[in-house]
Amino acid sequence: MTNGIWRRIDDDLDGMRRAGQYKRLKNLMRPMGPESEIEGAGNVVVLCSNDYLGLANHPEVVTAAIDAQKRWGAGTGSVRFICGTFDYHREVEEKIADLSASEAATTYVSCWNANEAVIPTLMTIAGDSVIAVSDALNHASIIDAVRLGRQMNKSAQSRIYKHSDMDDLENRLKEAAAIKTKLVITDGVFSMEGDIAKLDRIHALCAEHDALLIVDDSHGVGVCGPTGRGVAEHYGLHGKIDCLTGTLGKALGGAAGGYVASRKNLIDLMVQKSRPQIFSNALPPATAGAARAAIDILTRDSSRIEKLRSNVGYMRSGLKARGFETMEGPSAITPIILGETAKAIAASRRLLELGVFVIGFGYPVVPEGTARLRVQISAAHEKEHLDRALDAFQKL
Ligand SMILES: Cc1ncc(COP(=O)(O)O)c(C=O)c1O
Numbered sequence: 111m112t113n114g115i116w117r118r119i120d121d122d123l124d125g126m127r128r129a130g131q132y133k134r135l136k137n138l139m140r141p142m143g144p145e146s147e148i149e150g151a152g153n154v155v156v157l158c159s160n161d162y163l164g165l166a167n168h169p170e171v172v173t174a175a176i177d178a179q180k181r182w183g184a185g186t187g188s189v190r191f192i193c194g195t196f197d198y199h200r201e202v203e204e205k206i207a208d209l210s211a212s213e214a215a216t217t218y219v220s221c222w223n224a225n226e227a228v229i230p231t232l233m234t235i236a237g238d239s240v241i242a243v244s245d246a247l248n249h250a251s252i253i254d255a256v257r258l259g260r261q262m263n264k265s266a267q268s269r270i271y272k273h274s275d276m277d278d279l280e281n282r283l284k285e286a287a288a289i290k291t292k293l294v295i296t297d298g299v300f301s302m303e304g305d306i307a308k309l310d311r312i313h314a315l316c317a318e319h320d321a322l323l324i325v326d327d328s329h330g331v332g333v334c335g336p337t338g339r340g341v342a343e344h345y346g347l348h349g350k351i352d353c354l355t356g357t358l359g360k361a362l363g364g365a366a367g368g369y370v371a372s373r374k375n376l377i378d379l380m381v382q383k384s385r386p387q388i389f390s391n392a393l394p395p396a397t398a399g400a401a402r403a404a405i406d407i408l409t410r411d412s413s414r415i416e417k418l419r420s421n422v423g424y425m426r427s428g429l430k431a432r433g434f435e436t437m438e439g440p441s442a443i444t445p446i447i448l449g450e451t452a453k454a455i456a457a458s459r460r461l462l463e464l465g466v467f468v469i470g471f472g473y474p475v476v477p478e479g480t481a482r483l484r485v486q487i488s489a490a491h492e493k494e495h496l497d498r499a500l501d502a503f504q505k506l
Pocket of ligand 1 (some may be wrong): 219220221222223251297301316323326327328329356357358359367368
């Protein structure tokens, strides 16, 4: 006899099916690119990847991944501090620090891990007077990291401010005036909205209230700012953010991996104390190799960023001309709000039949009643891909 958990698993899955929230994974039959092939659906234009610069299957990135694997083997077979640090870790971390205009950087197997490294570690070492103040629409990894920080340090507090509401953030900071350590945490680009954080105001408020600013720029790096350094560069704040986290699984090669970039002492603290690095294996060679090559391409050639911007503009005006509401802004994400979850899922199913791969997001990923299609554009799209997609939206 068990305690009934197997039955509860079935009930839970059935509940998701009934609510139209059950996710069916789609099998890609070709590498990620501006178009791909889905098992059972055929050729599709891809509008749902975070491969913003089109580097996931770039020959230089693939070759670098293979070369790294050949040179270093499959991995370290250990965590970093025991015997799991290779030369390539140092190299890729130096490149990430450069890209972020930070003193130093350290890597993790995902940005999820990077957030769960830096936020709880800081909330723990800060002692009995610490608060984390977080945007209401921050990524799930930030939300969970703050929860974890409160578990690890029972006297740590947390507050949520209304999404991008600077008056609310200021009020939260004023309320926290007596608390010694204040952390303000925000996404750079909000992944479901496609809008960018008001980093100029947030940065100024942090300075005024003596708060440390952590920005997760997973969707901003490679996309925002004149040279693709991210949302901080967009605001002229490159090199001025206390702590950046980001992913290597989106614009920077599309494989996997994450990082924290900051002052040397904070990075040293991560190496000494952050649990996702102390108790979990290091970034494997192939992913590090891919990311290193992607960073090299980004730093030597801004043409991809320019093409991405022109593609985003083309798609947004095409959608607008077809009666869809879109918003302006420097990110590569355009949500189309449809309301009910079932409606968003039905729309994405219909678009797939029409040869366009775009995902409908509903509750609980986004708040109830704000289900949406999330259109994501890449520098790898050609006009022909975007026109095919726009034709499908027209039919929809
Ligand atoms: C803002 C943000 N942070 C973190 C992550 C997680 O990144 P990773 O896939 O590297 O764990 C994502 C991915 O969706 C994200 O959008």
